Each structure stands twice: as structure tokens, then as C-alpha cells.
Amino acid sequence: MLLGAQITDSLRIKNNSTFPIQTVIDSVSSSKLADTISSNTKRNKKKNDTPDVLYLLNGDKLTGKIVSFEQGRLRFDAQGPGNVYIKWYKIKSISGGSKVYRVENDKGEIFIGRIIETPVSGEISVLCIPKQELKLEHVIRIYPLETEWFKGFKGDLGGGVSYTKSSDVFRINAESNLYYIISKWRFVSNLSYISTSTRDSDFSERIQFTLQEFYTLQNKWFLYEQNSFNRNDELGIDAKISFGIGGGNFIILTEKQKLKVFSGILQNFEKTIQRVKFTSDIEWPLALQHNIYSFLHPNLTSSTSLTSFVGITEQGRYRFDASTDLTWEFVTNFKLELSFYYNYDNKIIQGKNNQEDYGYVLSLLLDLK
Numbered sequence: 135m136l137l138g139a140q141i142t143d144s145l146r147i148k149n150n151s152t153f154p155i156q157t158v159i160d161s162v163s164s165s166k167l168a169d170t171i172s173s174n175t176k177r178n179k180k181k182n183d184t185p186d187v188l189y190l191l192n193g194d195k196l197t198g199k200i201v202s203f204e205q206g207r208l209r210f211d212a213q214g215p216g217n218v219y220i221k222w223y224k225i226k227s228i229s230g231g232s233k234v235y236r237v238e239n240d241k242g243e244i245f246i247g248r249i250i251e252t253p254v255s256g257e258i259s260v261l262c263i264p265k266q267e268l269k270l271e272h273v274i275r276i277y278p279l280e281t282e283w284f285k286g287f288k289g290d291l292g293g294g295v296s297y298t299k300s301s302d303v304f305r306i307n308a309e310s311n312l313y314y315i316i317s318k319w320r321f322v323s324n325l326s327y328i329s330t331s332t333r334d335s336d337f338s339e340r341i342q343f344t345l346q347e348f349y350t351l352q353n354k355w356f357l358y359e360q361n362s363f364n365r366n367d368e369l370g371i372d373a374k375i376s377f378g379i380g381g382g383n384f385i386i387l388t389e390k391q392k393l394k395v396f397s398g399i400l401q402n403f404e405k406t407i408q409r410v411k412f413t414s415d416i417e418w419p420l421a422l423q424h425n426i427y428s429f430l431h432p433n434l435t436s437s438t439s440l441t442s443f444v445g446i447t448e449q450g451r452y453r454f455d456a457s458t459d460l461t462w463e464f465v466t467n468f469k470l471e472l473s474f475y476y477n478y479d480n481k482i483i484q485g486k487n488n489q490e491d492y493g494y495v496l497s498l499l500l501d502l503k
Contacts, residue, residue, distance in 0.1 A: 185213070187229040189251060190220070200230060202288070203276035205427040206389030217466050222270040222389070227251035228258050235260070236315060238275040239268060240387050242354030244318055246279070274387060277315050286314050289323075290469065292499030302333035307495040312502075320348040328495060338367035340491065354384040358396060368491040370483030373412075375403045378419065392425045400443065408484045415448040433463040454478040461499070469499040 188196040188210055198212040206222045230249030237245045237260050247262035258273070260266045280286045289312035296305045307328045314321040328340040344362040351357065360378040365371060380398015387393075400417045421441040428434045437459045445451030456476040463469045476492040 183233075184231040186210075186231045186233070187251070188212070188220070189226040189228070191224055191226045191255065200228070200233075200235070200276060200278060202278075203273065205274065206271075207427075208276075222273070223256070225270055226255050234279045236275075236277045236279055236317070237266075237268065237273060238277075238350075239272045240274055240389075241272075242350065242352070242384055242387060244350055246317060249276070271389070274389065279315070279317075286316070287312055288315075288502055289313055290499040290501045292469075292471065292497045294495060294497040296496065303330065304332075305330045305495070307497060309497060309499075318350045320350070322346045322348070328493070330493075336367075339365055340368070341365040354387060355381065356383070356394075356396070357381045358398070360400075366477060366491055367407075368486070368488050369477065369479050370407045370486035370488075371404065371479075372407050372409075373405045375412075377401045380419070382421075390427055393423070395420075395422050397421065399446075406483045407486065415451070416446045417443045417448075417451075417453070418446055419443050435459075435461045435463075437461075448481075450480075452480050463501075467501045469501060471497045471499055473497065 185197050186200045188198070188208070190196070196210060196212045196215075196218070198210055201209040201211050201217065203209070208220045208222070208225065208228075210218050210220060212218055228249055229251045232248070234247060235249050237249070237258075239245075245260040245262045245266050245268070247260045250259050250261060252259045252267060254267070256270050258268055258270065260268060289310065291310045293306070293308035295307075297303070305328065307326075309327070310323070310325045312323045322345070324342070324344045326340070326342045329337065330340075331337045342362070342364050344360065346361075347359045349357045358380055360376070360380075362374075362376045362378075364374040364376070378398055378400035380396055382394055382396020385393045385395060397418070397420045400419050402415050402417060403412045404415065405412045419441055421439070423440075424438045426436045437457075439455070439457050441455045443453040443455075454477075457473065459471055459473045461469050461471045472494065473496075474492075474494045476490065478490045480489060482489065
């Protein structure tokens with residue numbers, strides 16, 4: 135009897151009108167339908183994506199994908215040959231397929247739209263409002279705006295290890311240089327880590343992390359915002375967190391070099407090795423960055439950065455940072471980089487007699503598409 139009652143109650147619950155059996159069936163059916171529609175949409179979108187086409191002056195035509203166009207050199211992922219690099223003067227025109235691109239010229243102007251070929255040799259057309267015909271000799275950068283956000287990250291990752299037996303110096307370094315572009319915004323992230331241990335001195339670290347956002351204005355002007363973290367055992371800086379805003383201008387912007395100057399105001403929160411709490415100060419930064427590109431054999435790039443910091447709230451304090459990088463692309467997607475750095479701070483910190491830190495590192499970098 136008890137068993138029969140339980141079965142009867144179970145059937146009664148299943149047949150009870152308050153239990154939404156049909157609703158569950160409808161929900162499952164709707165979910166499957168939504169998944170099917172989503173899958174079909176993605177499949178159709180993939181089918182509708184048309185590849186990029188590169189037309190060369192010698193009559194050749196390559197089909198594939200525009201990876202980048204910077205400083206007068208096109209990097210093209212061709213079907214068959216793979217990645218090829220072609221100078222602008224060898225290109226008749228470019229058809230950008232179904233993708234949307236951000237195109238920058240040597241006047242600092244930005245155009246966003248699809249790219250189509252033109253009958254004029256050495257020229258492309260950008261389908262924006264209004265439509266623009268641009269000579270490739272005046273184009274500084276072409277950047278694809280990816281539909282999937284994670285594909286928009288570009289840059290390089292790398293590191294190195296060195297040991298000198300005579301002085302018993304062991305050094306490890308790692309770095310990343312990433313950027314991401316959305317419309318007129320350019321996000322740049324740089325990380326540098328160097329650890330050094332020697333026979334006669336304590337283990338020391340040098341960490342620099344910077345996240346900058348640049349917004350392009352007219353006539354080569356731009357605005358920027360900066361967030362950074364620094365640690366330098368040699369200078370007695372346990373941690374420095376900074377936030378800054380400002381603006382600048384590209385004084386030189388050609389296919390072979392870029393020179394920009396920018397300035398603003400910087401808010402610092404600093405903790406030295408002899409303090410427990412952070413102290414706050416405001417500085418006036420003035421920065422100059424210069425890049426030179428040579429895509430003849432060998433493919434070399436040099437980058438120099440000079441930045442001075444004048445104390446506003448901490449009167450008399452002055453800092454100076456300098457770095458120079460020489461990069462050699464010895465094979466596709468791999469580069470060797472020799473970097474020199476110099477840091478100066480006139481503030482004497484108790485327990486540290488150094489006002490400057492300098493050195494060099496050699497790194498192997500992997501280029502991200």
C-alpha cells in the first residue's frame with residue numbers, strides 16, 4: 135500500500151498542471167534553435183568573408199590577409215608562400231576584402247573603412263565618408279580592425295639569460311610590448327623585468343610596467359593617459375605607482391622615422407626601502423621618443439626614449455630616464471634586441487648611495503601577428 139501510494143503520488147506530480155513540462159520542452163527546443171541559428175550565423179559569416187588581394191607592379195597577384203602595413207612596408211600572409219614583406223613602391227594597389235581597416239597617413243589623419251583597389255598605380259581607396267584616395271607613399275600605417283577582440287593584440291614577447299663567470303654575475307630579463315587599436319584609440323602596454331645577482335652584492339630587481347592610451351587628434355596632435363608601476367632596488371625604490379595625463383605632437387612622421395614629443399602632469403605614490411607608508415608627489419614630465427626603420431637587409435629598427443621629471447610638490451627633485459633599443463629581425467616572427475637603459479634620481483635614499491642605474495640586456499623576441 136505504501137509503495138502504491140508513492141507511485142500514485144509520483145504520477146500525480148508528473149501530471150499536475152502546475153509542473154511546467156511543456157515549458158521545459160519549449161525552453162530546450164528554443165535553446166537548441168538559438169544554438170543552431172548562432173552556429174549557422176557564424177558559418178555564414180565565415181563564408182561571406184572575402185580574402186584580401188595584393189596587386190603588384192610586375193603583374194603578380196597575391197591572395198591572403200593583410201597583417202600590417204607600417205613605415206612603407208606591407209606584411210602580407212599570402213595563400214601558399216605564407217608571410218611576405220613588400221615595400222610600397224612595388225605595390226600597384228590593394229583590395230582589403232570584407233574587413234574594415236584603420237589607415238593613417240603622414241599628416242596624422244585617420245580613415246576607417248574597407249579598402250578597395252583603384253586604377254591609379256600606387257594608390258588605394260578607403261570607403262569612409264567621404265571616400266578617400268591615398269597614395270601609398272603617404273600611408274604610414276594600415277591596421278585591420280578585428281571582429282574578434284582577442285585577435286587585435288599585436289606586439290612581441292621575449293626574454294634572455296646571461297652569466298659572466300669572471301664577475302659571477304647572473305642576470306635574467308623578460309619583456310613584453312603589446313598594443314591594441316580601436317578606431318582613434320591606441321593602447322600600449324610595456325613590461326620590462328631585470329633581476330641581477332652577483333657574488334659580492336645582494337639580489338636586485340628592476341621592474342617597469344606602463345599602460346598608455348593615446349587618442350589621435352588632427353594635425354598630428356594626440357592626447358594620452360598613463361598608468362605605471364616601477365621598482366628599482368639600485369635606487370632604493372620599493373614601489374612607485376603613477377597616473378598621468380597630457381598631450382603631444384608628432385614632429386616627424388614618415389615611412390622611415392617617427393619623432394614625437396609629449397608632456398603633461400604626473401601623480402606619484404612612492405614607497406622607498408626605508409619607509410613603511412607611501413608618500414605622494416606631483417611631477418612635470420617631458421618625453422621625447424624617436425623611432426628609425428630600415429627594412430633593407432638586415433631589417434633593423436632603433437628606438438630611443440628620453441624622459442625628464444621635474445618635481446612640483448617635492449621641490450628640487452629631478453629624475454631622468456633614457457633607453458635605446460636596437461632590433462634585428464633575423465627570421466620571420468623572431469627578433470634579437472639589444473637594449474641600453476639609464477635611470478637617474480637626485481634624491482638620496484637612506485641605505486642606498488646610488489643616484490643612477492644603468493645597464494644593457496640582450497633578448498630574443500617572438501613577434502605576435
